[in-house]
């Protein structure tokens with residue numbers, strides 16, 4: 062037997078890698094854990110072994126998909142770099158961490174779009190600690206800042222999701238033009254379908270040209286049926302049809318696209334109200350969730366619009382899109398603090414898989430990773 066060596070890739074999961082190692086041993090491979098190298102019998106070469114492993118255990122690439130935490134870290138890269146850089150700058154000018162250092166931090170936090178109210182609230186807490194000489198160095202400062210941000214996010218995100226009796230669960234998706242409503246609906250359908258649920262999409266944005274076709278493309282992409290009417294039709298009527306179909310078929314979720322509307326367009330707000338009343342008539346308790354889609358890149362402006370929406374549309378949760386394209390991801394904290402609403406998901410790209418469930422700890426860890 063002629064011995065050869067190759068380097069073993071790091072395992073993706075412990076149990077899976079143990080099973081793979083056992084299988085390789087059974088065909089004559091020996092491993093040196095210290096060096097990560099392995100010896101094998103030429104009659105069962107690595108190419109042959111990889112085919113066998115893929116057949117037995119599935120694709121190696123598939124198993125190495127990044128985790129939600131990794132994807133969140135990636136999405137907030139610009140925000141993190143911006144924050145970290147500026148914190149270091151603020152602190153290196155003033156070695157000791159006192160009130161002056163914290164005054165310099167104010168602009169940093171506002172720059173990351175935490176908003177003035179939230180920034181002042183966080184800094185007041187930190188100033189108390191600085192006065193008592195409880196902040197030794199920059200690492201301690203970051204740790205305390207992280208704690209304060211997590212406390213705000215956890216408070217807003219502890220609101221329980223409404224329990225839904227029976228099916229369908231109806232999710233109304235609302236928001237200003239261009240924030241990412243239709244894209245988010247496609248991504249949500251993908252999430253539910255991957256959980257083995259059946260979904261209907263309802264094309265109740267009959268206002269904007271091509272809105273129905275755009276939703277249909279998402280329907281094809283995710284294998285989801287779209288219930289629609291003609292452009293200019295009555296959104297409440299198409300919602301009625303969708304909910305009747307869903308009730309008859311025992312569909313798990315109905316996700317409803319609505320026209321982008323501004324608070325100034327009073328008639329559009331009235332239309333939303335009519336849709337809510339229609340939904341309740343067919344499915345008691347519907348809509349179970351009204352998600353307001355907000356665009357992270359619009360920052361504090363978006364927050365102002367969101368405030369008005371929240372009052373008028375009975376919003377129960379937020380989806381923050383385009384987190385991948387901004388250095389101002391701190392707006393998540395401002396939204397949570399100022400609207401008191403949970404952030405249910407964040408959008409981190411334009412593809413069907415680019416929607417992450419929002420977890421406060423994961424988010425804060427990603428910001429200071």
Ligand SMILES: Nc1nc2c(ncn2[C@@H]2O[C@H](COP(=O)(O)OP(=O)(O)OP(=O)(O)O)[C@@H](O)[C@H]2O)c(=O)[nH]1
Pocket residue numbers: 236237238239240241242243244245266269272320321322354382383384385386407408409410411415
């Ligand atoms: N980078 C990035 N782009 C996104 C994300 N979500 C949506 N987009 C893009 O934002 C643009 C607008 O998205 P739409 O889904 O059409 O927005 P909408 O709210 O339905 O717009 P209207 O129907 O006009 O009100 C599209 O180009 C999307 O690809 C995201 O999370 N990240």
Ligand SMILES: [Mg+2]
Pocket residue numbers: 242243244266272318
């Ligand atoms: Mg749309």
